[in-house]
Amino acid sequence: xxxxxxVSQKKQIKRKAPRGFLKRVFKRQKPQxxxxxxxxxxxxxxxxxxxxxxxEESRTNACESKCRVINKEHVLAAAKVS
Amino acid sequence: xxxxNPDGDPTPRTLLRRVxxxxxxxxxxxxxxxxxxxxxxxLETASSRRLxxxxxTIAKGRSRGARSIGRSAHVQARGHLEEQTPRTLLKxxxxxxxxxxxxxxxxxxxxxxxxxxxxxxRRESSRGSLELQLPELEPSTTLAPGLLAPGRRKxxxxxxxxxxxxxxxxxxxxxxxxxxxxxxxxxxxxxxxATPLQPQSxxxxxxxRRPPARRAVDVGAFxxxxxxxxxxxxxPGKPAQFLAGEAEEVDAFALGFLSxxxxxxxxxxxxxxxxxxxxxxxxxxxxxxxxxxxxxxxxQGPSRAEEPEGHTQVTxxxxxxxxxxxxxxxxxxxxxxxxxxxxxxxxxxxxxxxxQARRHHQFPEPAPxxxxxxxxxxxxxxxxxxxxxxxxxxxxxxxxxxxxxxKMPMERKALEMxxxxxxxxxxxxxxDLEVFAAHAGRKTVKPEDLELLMRRQGLVTDQVSLHVLVxxxxxxxxxxxxxxxxxxxxxxxxxx
Numbered sequence: 001x002x003x004x005x006x007v008s009q010k011k012q013i014k015r016k017a018p019r020g021f022l023k024r025v026f027k028r029q030k031p032q033x034x035x036x037x038x039x040x041x042x043x044x045x046x047x048x049x050x051x052x053x054x055x056e057e058s059r060t061n062a063c064e065s066k067c068r069v070i071n072k073e074h075v076l077a078a079a080k081v082s
Numbered sequence: 083x084x085x086x087n088p089d090g091d092p093t094p095r096t097l098l099r100r101v102x103x104x105x106x107x108x109x110x111x112x113x114x115x116x117x118x119x120x121x122x123x124x125l126e127t128a129s130s131r132r133l134x135x136x137x138x139t140i141a142k143g144r145s146r147g148a149r150s151i152g153r154s155a156h157v158q159a160r161g162h163l164e165e166q167t168p169r170t171l172l173k174x175x176x177x178x179x180x181x182x183x184x185x186x187x188x189x190x191x192x193x194x195x196x197x198x199x200x201x202x203x204r205r206e207s208s209r210g211s212l213e214l215q216l217p218e219l220e221p222s223t224t225l226a227p228g229l230l231a232p233g234r235r236k237x238x239x240x241x242x243x244x245x246x247x248x249x250x251x252x253x254x255x256x257x258x259x260x261x262x263x264x265x266x267x268x269x270x271x272x273x274x275x276a277t278p279l280q281p282q283s284x285x286x287x288x289x290x291r292r293p294p295a296r297r298a299v300d301v302g303a304f305x306x307x308x309x310x311x312x313x314x315x316x317x318p319g320k321p322a323q324f325l326a327g328e329a330e331e332v333d334a335f336a337l338g339f340l341s342x343x344x345x346x347x348x349x350x351x352x353x354x355x356x357x358x359x360x361x362x363x364x365x366x367x368x369x370x371x372x373x374x375x376x377x378x379x380x381x382q383g384p385s386r387a388e389e390p391e392g393h394t395q396v397t398x399x400x401x402x403x404x405x406x407x408x409x410x411x412x413x414x415x416x417x418x419x420x421x422x423x424x425x426x427x428x429x430x431x432x433x434x435x436x437x438q439a440r441r442h443h444q445f446p447e448p449a450p451x452x453x454x455x456x457x458x459x460x461x462x463x464x465x466x467x468x469x470x471x472x473x474x475x476x477x478x479x480x481x482x483x484x485x486x487x488x489k490m491p492m493e494r495k496a497l498e499m500x501x502x503x504x505x506x507x508x509x510x511x512x513x514d515l516e517v518f519a520a521h522a523g524r525k526t527v528k529p530e531d532l533e534l535l536m537r538r539q540g541l542v543t544d545q546v547s548l549h550v551l552v553x554x555x556x557x558x559x560x561x562x563x564x565x566x567x568x569x570x571x572x573x574x575x576x577x578x
Contacts, residue, residue, distance in 0.1 A: 013486045014479075015557045021476030026527075029512040033519060034526040038576065041560045042532035042548075043511065048555050049541055050507055051480050054500070055487035062490060070492040075499045 017044035054078055096174065103170040477501050511535070529564075 022040040026033070035043075057078035062070045484500050485492050518531040536542040541551060552564050566578045 013482060017556075017560065018476045018479050021472065021479075025473070025476070025508055026512055026515075029509065030516055032525070033512075033516055036526055036528050038560075038563050039527055039529055039532060041556065041564055042529055042536075042552075044560075045551060045556055046511065046532065046536060046539075046541075047480055047504075047507070048483065049536075049539075049551070051484050051504075052487050054503065055484050058496075059488050059490055068491065070488055070490050070496050072493065072495045072499050075496050075503070079499075079503045 017041055019044070022047075057081065095178065096171070099170060099174045100167075103166065103173075474501070477504050480504055514538075 017040070019040050022043050023035060026035050026040070026043070054075070058070050058074045061074035061077050065071075065074070067074070481497050481500050481504070485497070514535055515527045515531055518534055519525065519527045522528075522531070533542060533548050536548065536551070542548050549565050552561055556564070563576060566574050566576055568574050
């Protein structure tokens with residue numbers, strides 16, 4: 001069961017920022033606020049760094065528990081800490 | 083012994099043949115030839131095998147020996163074997179290229195055995211026959227562009243037209259259409275070399291399989307059929323099935339064409355369709371009316387030039403999906419396909435977005451019963467679907483980034499967990515930004531607020547500035563937008 005639910009890794013990722021998505025999320029959350037022109041790029045940068053840190057932390061957790069696969073618990077533990 | 087071959091020794095093949103042929107009993111007439119004969123006798127077996135491969139792989143000594151043999155062969159060729167060289171070369175050509183029915187060079191080859199008296203003519207003919215071998219290699223290279231070119235059908239059509247004019251003098255033994263494309267391309271390329279034209283397809287019969295340019299004919303046929311069918315059915319009063327089926331597409335066309343001021347290129351289509359439309363509209367049912375109304379409302383929304391495309395595609399999709407209409411799906415879908423195929427090449431733009439938008443509109447339309455001729459709450463039925471999907475689609479981008487950064491295989495549940503984390507993260511982010519902007523007395527979130535946020539998170543420190551992070555993690559285009567940079571003309575972009 002574990003094997004079947006493992007997601008394959010992609011080697012290539014796109015580096016574009018989903019600017020429309022970010023703007024929409026912000027608008028939906030805070031309709032009264034406005035976001036500036038290049039503000040969503042910085043938001044994207046922030047997201048990247050957050051995801052990067054989260055992934056590193058979960059990877060560390062998984063390695064420490066000697067698992068070959070990153071589990072839900074590893075991610076949760078990483079999220080709780082940060 | 084100077085290392086110099088007058089004829090150039092183009093291929094090891096010729097070398098080999100010369101070696102083998104000059105090893106005939108005629109050879110030992112001169113003292114040089116005796117030496118050469120001895121050399122040949124020694125090296126024949128070895129060099130025959132190796133020369134057939136590549137001259138480069140031969141050891142220097144042997145290659146030199148081969149060259150010396152060739153040289154001596156040439157010397158002899160000049161002296162005594164003048165009669166043989168054209169013939170032997172001809173034999174070589176015939177052996178190596180059996181299938182090619184060489185036309186033009188035959189004129190070169192035929193007079194070759196005849197004038198055996200004059201030396202320079204023989205040399206020229208030998209060179210000419212040598213050139214024959216060059217085109218043997220050329221076609222293989224020109225076939226590559228020939229293979230690539232057929233992707234562009236327009237070019238092929240033009241070439242074939244051109245080739246028809248050019249090929250008047252040259253006989254075409256192959257089928258005109260099928261191989262004309264293959265042969266025309268390669269022949270047009272080979273004309274400069276004055277070489278055979280059609281044997282390309284003979285040599286590589288696989289190319290003959292390329293389909294000829296049938297599209298134009300089909301479109302014309304379909305247009306004719308369309309006109310015939312569009313004019314014919316309303317009059318004999320076919321059952322409402324066909325009408326209801328055709329009414330939609332016809333309405334689509336009508337609405338599209340009526341709304342557009344200028345018929346793009348389908349004015350010929352428009353006229354018969356208009357006739358069909360008028361007649362069909364009279365016989366339409368409420369179903370058709372409601373559908374047309376909905377289509378009208380949906381049609382006027384997005385850009386009009388792209389409507390007919392979207393409509394045809396959608397109607398085609400509808401017909402193919404077998405919607406809940408009680409129509410003969412075969413007839414209607416067939417007609418829709420025909421009309422759509424006829425329309426699509428004429429109306430160049432294809433709009434998948436409009437298609438999707440239409441799909442969203444069209445789906446609820448056939449669903450409600452025919453009695454309910456009211457615009458259904460389109461937004462409500464399709465609301466929940468797009469609200470969640472783009473959100474998840476956007477999040478999936480970051481989820482992929484997560485799995486990329488993790489560099490380890492992950493479980494699906496873990497990815498779902500990551501999605502939840504991201505959701506929470508975005509909420510917190512927006513709250514923080516709101517607080518920061520309010521603190522600065524603003525209602526707009528500015529990059530300074532973002533910098534403050536990152537400083538609080540510990541990403542930006544006194545050692546690591548925001549610009550450094552931008553340069554590190556964002557692609558160049560964004561860096562250009564974010565970091566002010568001086569440009570020519572005393573301008574800074576973006577303005578500080």
